[in-house]
Amino acid sequence: MTGTTSGSRLDLPRYARTDAGLRTPVGYADYRSTGLRAPLRTPVDLPHRLTEVTGPLLGEDRVTDTDADLTRRLGGEAQGQRIIVHGRVLDSDGRPVPDTLVEVWQANAAGRYRHVVDNWPAPLDPHFDGLGRVMTDDQGRYEFTTIRPGAYPWGNHHNAWRPAHIHFSLFGRAFTQRLVTQMYFPDDPLFFQDPIFNSIPEGARHLAISRFDYERTVPDWALGFQWDIVLRGAQQTPFETEDDGDVA
Amino acid sequence: MTQLQTTPSATVGPYLAIGLTWEGGELVVPPDTPGAIWLRGTVFDGNGDPIPDAMVETWQADPDGRFDHPDDPRGATRYPGFAGFGRSHTDSGEYAICTLKPGRVPDGEGGLQAPHVDVSLFARGLLDRVVTRIYFADEAEANAQDAVLRGLPEDRRQTLLATPTDDGYRLDLYLQGDRETVFFAV
Numbered sequence: 001m002t003g004t005t006s007g008s009r010l011d012l013p014r015y016a017r018t019d020a021g022l023r024t025p026v027g028y029a030d031y032r033s034t035g036l037r038a039p040l041r042t043p044v045d046l047p048h049r050l051t052e053v054t055g056p057l058l059g060e061d062r063v064t065d066t067d068a069d070l071t072r073r074l075g076g077e078a079q080g081q082r083i084i085v086h087g088r089v090l091d092s093d094g095r096p097v098p099d100t101l102v103e104v105w106q107a108n109a110a111g112r113y114r115h116v117v118d119n120w121p122a123p124l125d126p127h128f129d130g131l132g133r134v135m136t137d138d139q140g141r142y143e144f145t146t147i148r149p150g151a152y153p154w155g156n157h158h159n160a161w162r163p164a165h166i167h168f169s170l171f172g173r174a175f176t177q178r179l180v181t182q183m184y185f186p187d188d189p190l191f192f193q194d195p196i197f198n199s200i201p202e203g204a205r206h207l208a209i210s211r212f213d214y215e216r217t218v219p220d221w222a223l224g225f226q227w228d229i230v231l232r233g234a235q236q237t238p239f240e241t242e243d244d245g246d247v248a
Numbered sequence: 249m250t251q252l253q254t255t256p257s258a259t260v261g262p263y264l265a266i267g268l269t270w271e272g273g274e275l276v277v278p279p280d281t282p283g284a285i286w287l288r289g290t291v292f293d294g295n296g297d298p299i300p301d302a303m304v305e306t307w308q309a310d311p312d313g314r315f316d317h318p319d320d321p322r323g324a325t326r327y328p329g330f331a332g333f334g335r336s337h338t339d340s341g342e343y344a345i346c347t348l349k350p351g352r353v354p355d356g357e358g359g360l361q362a363p364h365v366d367v368s369l370f371a372r373g374l375l376d377r378v379v380t381r382i383y384f385a386d387e388a389e390a391n392a393q394d395a396v397l398r399g400l401p402e403d404r405r406q407t408l409l410a411t412p413t414d415d416g417y418r419l420d421l422y423l424q425g426d427r428e429t430v431f432f433a434v
Binding site for chain 1: 250251252253254255256257258259260262263264265266267268270288293295299301305307308309315316317318319320321331332333353354355356357358361364367368369370371372373376377378379381386391395396399400423424428429430431432433434
């Protein structure tokens with residue numbers, strides 16, 4: 001037999017759609033690379049069915065004990081200001097998102113990525129590869145030890161510099177919750193000229209900036225930064241379940 | 249309940265391969281699995297040039313139309329090890345995902361959806377992921393009953409239909425232009 005049945009209604013969670021005025025648009029004219037890449041047609045609303053309210057619950061087998069410490073790689077210690085980045089992954093209903101994979105990548109202290117396409121004249125660090133992975137705990141908490149990434153120039157406009165940032169990738173527990181984003185540092189003087197930061201609607205920009213966390217600074221070792229990540233909420237709003245006879 | 253504001257997205261940028269490369273990520277199932285198929289395609293920009301620095305992620309039901317997930321109330325699947333998730337970069341010029349063809353999935357309201365794969369596409373120059381679905385051109389009957397496909401004009405529907413190949417199916421993705429793929433807001 002196949003397991004596919006069609007006759008019953010299913011109680012599925014429904015994921016809140018974020019107000020368009022608080023979401024980063026896919027395209028943004030000042031970020032030139034979006035010109036030939038961001039789709040031009042209006043996206044079609046996709047109802048949240050089983051495929052959308054489920055998602056990959058994975059990562060455990062992709063994460064090793066040393067993946068949360070980016071400062072000890074390739075047989076030595078990374079150069080730069082050692083920092084601890086920590087926070088919680090929550091949904092917009094305020095519930096923690098436990099046991100979910102958090103992937104990060106970043107430039108080194110000099111602002112250079114270990115990537116074949118990045119060849120600006122800043123040094124590579126032989127002991128920094130810029131990759132981290134961790135699972136959130138049962139309270140949705142995550143923590144990395146890394147070095148503070150440097151700013152770096154890019155070709156978007158004259159004298160363009162990316163503010164220091166760490167890339168984050170999260171799954172949550174549903175396809176609707178998938179998020180790739182960037183974490184910034186407080187009071188970065190480069191924000192004003194960065195189209196990737198400024199593509200975020202003004203009312204949401206503060207959510208992309210970490211907080212200096214003196215409480216989590218480790219004496220004689222590392223500065224602390226805190227950044228909570230909020231994925232879309234999953235209010236359990238059942239479909240109508242009474243049999244009202246209009247089954248397709 | 250107090251609502252928290254969601255964290256805004258940002259582009260994966262040009263260096264996504266540092267953080268998002270998984271060994272075997274493109275294998276939803278091992279290639280020697282009975283019934284394994286390859287889903288392949290090229291991602292094109294508005295000039296019609298292939299995009300070499302994109303990443304395609306796929307999420308789908310198993311051949312019974314079930315998900316390996318606690319929010320699928322129908323219980324366990326018959327395909328142990330089938331997680332339903334694949335991740336492929338396009339540095340070779342195209343994405344390639346080895347998987348099993350999904351079954352039909354209930355729509356939750358008494359009907360059935362046609363077999364489909366949900367796709368997230370990430371790239372430099374996209375500030376958020378874009379989402380589409382891969383349907384299968386040889387599922388004409390199921391496709392004709394699918395509410396999502398039926399809601400699209402005929403010519404737009406074609407942009408979602410993967411065509412059979414020697415080892416699976418092919419669907420090219422067009423970010424812009426006359427053949428721009430149908431993208432979804434989820």
